[in-house]
Amino acid sequence: MTTSTLTHELTERELGRTLAPRPTVGDAITQTLAMAWRALKKMRRNPEQFFDVVFQPLLFTAMFAYIFGGAISGSVSDYLPIVIPGILAQTALTACIATGTQLREDMDKGVFDRFKAMPIARIAPLAGPMVADLVRYATAATLTILTGLAMGYRPDGGLTGVIGGWLLTVIAGWSMAWIFTWLGTIARSAQAVQGISMMVMFPLTFLSNAFVPADTLPGWLQSFVDFNPVSHVVSAVSDLMNTGQVTSEVWIALGMCALVVAIFAPLSLRSYSRKM
Template sequence: MTTLSIEKAAATRPDVVAETKPHVSVRETLSQTMTLAWRATKKMRRNPEQLFDVVIQPLLFTAMFAYIFGGAISGDVESYLPLMIPGILAQTVLTACVATGVQLREDMDKGVFDRFKSLPIARIAPLAGPMMADLIRYTIATVLTFAVGVAIGYRPGGGFLGVVAAGLLLILCGWSMAWIFTWVGTIGRSATGVQGISLMIMFPLTFLSNAFVPSDTMPGWLEAFVKVNPVSQVVSAARDLANNGDVTMHVVYALIGCAVVIGIFAPLAVRSFRKRM
């Protein structure tokens, strides 16, 4: 076969990869997402160090912040716990979602996602699957933080239902925020770079909030930023639910914020992911 005939054959040959990417129904998308979520849970079982950040951090940070800052901020540890526990919980869950983007970038660098190119699956499934599995990590962090808080004297006034509602809200907020870091993972050049960028985003938002100190004790310019910081809305919502059992406007604002973040960054992550595939 001559070179010219080979070129003609290549030009007329249908794109095999394109043919394996038909329209995927919503039901198939959900099934594929859960399949890839199961794959991610198997990775967790084989690499338990992936859970260290949601196991060690709640234990360490809760005890450390309570006994170091409790007396200075609220006079004693017991008085500080209703302020601190929801804040620590928000910090733990939100910083845990940074690992989502890092692990995604590592899989992409290892060529794992190259295998998905020829599979007839929805392009959101490889992204949403691991994120569904990460709900396990957020749940572990939530349960441990509340457990440590109760062990050192925290008594949530919202009762069991208030605590559960606060935990579910924070898990949802962590999952929505994970879409930001998933997008960063698809555009970053390396796992180290993704981690650096993600921490530069998350740590200012977390610490420049009302998570650990009342906002009215801050300078005026910083208090103004803290009040509009979305993390502050999440922390305030968690406090209202756990400490008082109240569904306030902070809860509404937090839910709206979650929907906005997902609506913006989920399409961005899928779009950049498709370009890299």
């Protein structure tokens, strides 16, 4: 192949990209759902992706309840209303790490090189797997609640409150996943994404009111805990499940989830587009 022929073909390819119609909002939604279906098929073929959301809720709920229940609340039964909302937030946040890690793995394998040659919305390859991961967040939240019920947890919020807490956990997991999606687009390897994500997850989870009441912490630490979005999610889930009331914490938690998406979704799209 001569240089002129190769140049001509490259010109035609670039021209084809230029003349390709810009995807509409409807196209972006359809393409995102197609990418979500692709991610779900990957999960079906690799069931080990569910290990963290299947076994971690069982292990952590039992471990934290039996180890810290007597020391913090006097008994396991009195501690369950405190720890169950905390475990819900922790498992959702942990499940988010896989989103960024798997994204980075796909990018390293060259899958996204094929996506960039397709006339699809730039957001679809990012949002699609996140839509599929709603299944993982829902699984983790459901198993955590069932484990708590099996251990004697009886939420005073009733079925409505439990469903509300479950739904808020899924929403929070999806919104927090944008942080790890952004990390997946800027890190150099999947191992780097996992390492950085753990450094983000542990402060957000343990420097919160997930496992101990905030008023038992030192004053300087309470300031961070009060600002921590995980604390507001835990408080909101606790209010829904333990009282059945839609308090101000619920709206604050939803507002913080929206703020996280508003910040990290554009950052993820921007860094992803630069690599395209």
